Amino acid sequence: GLPARVRIHEVGARDGLQNEKATVPTEVKAEFVHRLADAGLTTIEATSFVHPKWVPQLADAEALMPLLGDLDGVRLPVLVPNERGLDRALALGVREIAVFGSATESFAKANLNRTVDESLAMFEPVVAKARDAGASVRGYLSMCFGDPWEGAVPVDQVAGVAKRLADLGCDELSLGDTIGVATPGHVTALLTTLGEAGLPAARLAVHFHDTYGQALANTLAALRFGVTTVDASAGGLGGCPYAKSATGNLATEDLVWMLTGLGIDTGVDLARLTATSVWMAGHLGRPSPSRTVRALSHE
Ligand code: HMG
Numbered sequence: 349g350l351p352a353r354v355r356i357h358e359v360g361a362r363d364g365l366q367n368e369k370a371t372v373p374t375e376v377k378a379e380f381v382h383r384l385a386d387a388g389l390t391t392i393e394a395t396s397f398v399h400p401k402w403v404p405q406l407a408d409a410e411a412l413m414p415l416l417g418d419l420d421g422v423r424l425p426v427l428v429p430n431e432r433g434l435d436r437a438l439a440l441g442v443r444e445i446a447v448f449g450s451a452t453e454s455f456a457k458a459n460l461n462r463t464v465d466e467s468l469a470m471f472e473p474v475v476a477k478a479r480d481a482g483a484s485v486r487g488y489l490s491m492c493f494g495d496p497w498e499g500a501v502p503v504d505q506v507a508g509v510a511k512r513l514a515d516l517g518c519d520e521l522s523l524g525d526t527i528g529v530a531t532p533g534h535v536t537a538l539l540t541t542l543g544e545a546g547l548p549a550a551r552l553a554v555h556f557h558d559t560y561g562q563a564l565a566n567t568l569a570a571l572r573f574g575v576t577t578v579d580a581s582a583g584g585l586g587g588c589p590y591a592k593s594a595t596g597n598l599a600t601e602d603l604v605w606m607l608t609g610l611g612i613d614t615g616v617d618l619a620r621l622t623a624t625s626v627w628m629a630g631h632l633g634r635p636s637p638s639r640t641v642r643a644l645s646h647e
């Protein structure tokens with residue numbers, strides 16, 4: 349069966365904008381988040397508290413967060429890799445954070461300048477301190493299907509790191525197909541292995557990039573398996589600056605179109621969301637890659 353309702357974890361303002369060549373002014377980012385909230389999205393990942401040299405597009409996190417202070421009832425998680433990032437976020441009143449690990453050594457090195465072991469050791473005090481402060485914690489796991497340097501990633505390898513990340517105290521684990529190579533059978537195989545490792549679908553989210561056009565099919569496979577939290581980015585913005593061949597996330601509009609057709613409630617107003625992505629495309633100087641945005645806006 350399929351779930352009656354899906355929670356969309358909107359990542360356009362973070363995963364999307366972190367990889368755009370154009371630097372978007374802070375005020376435009378704030379308007380983007382407000383427009384996403386007006387379109388009915390209730391979890392909107394706002395930015396990252398990472399090293400500003402590593403991700404210059406999000407270097408304005410301190411300036412952005414106060415501009416979002418009026419968004420009652422909207423969850424605004426942010427990425428933090430280490431204690432320095434957590435302290436910066438907590439100082440601004442952030443209530444929800446995400447750490448981000450990798451199932452592969454190559455990407456741990458490229459993205460965090462750490463081995464897998466070292467990155468988990470880096471996250472351990474972050475998760476503990478965040479929970480002590482009453483913040484909820486998401487754990488991202490990247491390269492859950494394929495890695496640009498290492499090729500296909502064995503499901504047992506992913507399950508091993510996933511379990512260690514979850515055991516640090518993460519409320520939820522988001523499985524990243526960072527370079528978009530997964531196909532539905534692989535999704536089912538990984539979810540099966542994770543279930544056997546003690547990580548049921550209820551604790552998982554899926555995070556598909558759409559490089560090979562498989563993100564919707566993969567999402568459907570995950571929904572059939574009982575996953576009810578799906579990451580997506582408005583207009584299909586995004587990628588990852590430290591993974592070659594990573595393109596945009598599953599577009600939120602494409603996801604909403606499919607879910608609506610399946611009778612699954614998301615609370616999202618598709619017309620408002622599409623208008624937001626068209627507006628953002630104007631700021632970025634390139635059309636949205638989302639098929640649904642194009643169809644609905646007659647671009
Ligand atoms: P490092 O160079 O090893 O840092 O980078 P360090 O710990 O050696 O510290 C060096 C200096 O940086 C120090 O300053 C620190 O204070 C400072 P100094 O003492 O030399 O003056 N520093 C910081 N400054 C501000 N904020 C901080 C911070 N941390 C250290 N948080 C580090 C290690 C983790 C910092 C770096 O690798 C980094 O920032 N990486 C972030 C990369 C990133 O954001 N990638 C994109 C997000 S992941 C993603 O997109 C995948 C996802 O979407 C899922 C999927 O698709 O798979 C989530």
Ligand code: MG
Nearest residue numbers: 363526587588
């Ligand atoms: Mg991503």
